Amino acid sequence: MNVLVAEDEKDIQNLLKLHLEENGYTVFTAADGLEALAIFKNNVINLGIFDVMMPRLDGFNLLRKIRETSQMPIIFLTARGDEMDKVLGLGLGGDDYLVKPFSMAELIARVGAHLRRNYEYSENNSINKANLNVGNLALDEDGCCIYLDGVLVELSAKEYLMLLFLMKNPNKVFTKKQLYRQVWEDDLYYDDNTIMVHISRLRNKLETDPRNPEYIKTIRGIGYKFHISKVL
Incomplete structure (x- = not known):
């Protein structure tokens, strides 16, 4: 499964890449929203992990662009704990939201759950369904x-x-x-x-x-x- 990480803090980006790859995921990384959008357009991406506050194109606007063509799961990472930011991110079509600092084990668990459920949603070969x-x-x-x-x-x-x-x-x-x-x-x-x-x-x-x-x-x-x- 391919995961796109858009995070402008290099240490966090590297940490996410390391842990995701240790759990068997192929990871694409971007330092800003425009770079992430280009990667998305040129690769098969199964899930996105986006920081909200990024240069050139923030996480919310990146989500808007991606939702024009894809319903892949998207998890927001942000240092902003304001309740309205969370509601806005989910309201725009995000699937989940974690506030920094967060547990890496929790993030990996959520990534797995979102990918599993999205796979079940995409499967069309079940039989005897009414x-x-x-x-x-x-x-x-x-x-x-x-x-x-x-x-x-x-x-x-x-x-x-x-x-x-x-x-x-x-x-x-x-x-x-x-x-x-x-x-x-x-x-x-x-x-x-x-x-x-x-x-x-x-x-x-x-x-x-x-x-x-x-x-x-x-x-x-x-x-x-x-x-x-x-x-x-």
């Missing part, structure tokens, strides 16, 4: 995609996996921790904001009125459920 049709939504599990009024909706791997889990368990309420465990396969590094941002992104893409959702309901003080009256 389609789910709810209202104006049609989920094609065999093709790993969702249609809204017959039009394909672009979802990230995590958005698709969360929606699939909710749709296959209609009208059941799940806590944020249960959703995180199911989609990220991780109990240790559970994060409320990650779930809330991904739910918000799904609502913006699927609901007629995201502020008054028809499908993905908030159960105050508990979590979320996928509300349906009838499965076709």
